[in-house]
Amino acid sequence: MAQRLDGKAVSEDIKKNLKSEVESLQQKYTGFCPGLAIVGNREDSNVYINQKLKSAEAVGVKARHIKLPNTSTQDEVLSMVQSLNDDPTVHGMIVQLPLDTVNEIDAHLVTNAILPSKDVDGLHQSNAGKLARGDLEDCVLPCTPAGCLELIKRTASRVKLAVVLGRSKIVGSPMSDLLTWNHATVTVRKGDIVVVAIGKPQFVKGDWIKPGAVVIDCGINSIPGRRLVGDVDFEEAQKVASWITPVPGGVGPMTVSMLLWNTVNQAKRVAEADVELKVPVP
């Protein structure tokens, strides 16, 4: 029976570490305060946004939700992004797409208007390009795949042959890249690591899984009248796998903690660069 890979616990762990990192950075750089702006136009009560705001507060990231009216035009969204690009108190920004407005908004354009260094969702094409070509050093990683990789690392499995189902910009494609550059061979056959991100409830059955594999289920599907389920048939798969993430409580919480990780990291870079600038040239 597979061990449960507890994303909730791992993400609490990451947030605890982030909190103390923020505290020590505050010692080092006076006034250090990582800022996150969440641009959206859904309800304030939106559960995803609330989770992000609450977790941000807990680790010392100053987050604010900028709620746009549903009459916003594309130009208005773009100038909001521009003003956040220019705002030195904002180190990370995410735009919750698709925006629900009466006007047509080009999601692609909006994503790529964000400064790559503030793109804590890791979706800007220049961050995607770095990831795809293995330039990981100053690349901001998309949160869900980054969270999956953290979970995989906790299993201490050697990543050799990995399978990724799905190729979206947010999950599947960056996940394949991350695994490739972490020395996995990514294929479609049965692998030691199976990451599933296809958005189909309980689609992957037990006999698709190589015995002893680590199964990472990104899916979040709500079945009417029942609780949330993943893309993997958990009951079956847990009998075959060595490790498996539950839904909920697996990948989901990791996404939030990696978002905060990205934000703190980008704030740290700015602080470091500022100090470098201020060091008098001898």
Place this chain on the structure above:
Amino acid sequence: MAQRLDGKAVSEDIKKNLKSEVESLQQKYTGFCPGLAIVGNREDSNVYINQKLKSAEAVGVKARHIKLPNTSTQDEVLSMVQSLNDDPTVHGMIVQLPLDTVNEIDAHLVTNAILPSKDVDGLHQSNAGKLARGDLEDCVLPCTPAGCLELIKRTASRVKLAVVLGRSKIVGSPMSDLLTWNHATVTVRKGDIVVVAIGKPQFVKGDWIKPGAVVIDCGINSIPGRRLVGDVDFEEAQKVASWITPVPGGVGPMTVSMLLWNTVNQAKRVAEADVELKVPVP
């Protein structure tokens, strides 16, 4: 016995089409003249550069070789790139890296200083990001993988399961992406299409190849005292494959013709955008 996939012939074909495309664009847009700048500091007699210059002339692309002294600094290279970015007669630019200078030059920095729309080598991280995430519409593709795909298309094989050996920025990684977005599943097992780009002379043997596969050999290795050989053992592989590219005369010429294709295409976009701007608003 495999049919030979004649890159030289296909590239002649592409260049012929490009020539007539340039001619008809000249009819349409007065003064239309695609410009290509090749920045380097190797000998003018360099065979690769000469091939590019000669082919450019043949199709009506105005190419010039800008030879930098070997004392060039990084700043000088970057300001050369900047001036070509600003030059409206230049629609495509390539910097032959690594530059052979006495000063250290950050190749990464130089590549990403080129305007993505003039990056006809397709190596800028934003072009890489578009390719990696399947935004192919206004993406400039790297020439060697683009040439390989053209060759694959000529075999009229249905791309299903493809194998790519190698994951460099120039060949392997973009090739995997291109195949993925052309609906192949890319894996490491024996595939219907095998693209080899590992830089090891005659490394891939006949029994690695699935019978009937299409074999695309990107390798260019010179064996002392002998002619150029590819990364695939041609003698063996041709007995197993259905199609195979020779070395030389396979992928190599395609790279040049795709470079010109990219240049003409970018020049065409500029011409089209100019016309759009000039159309009076009613």
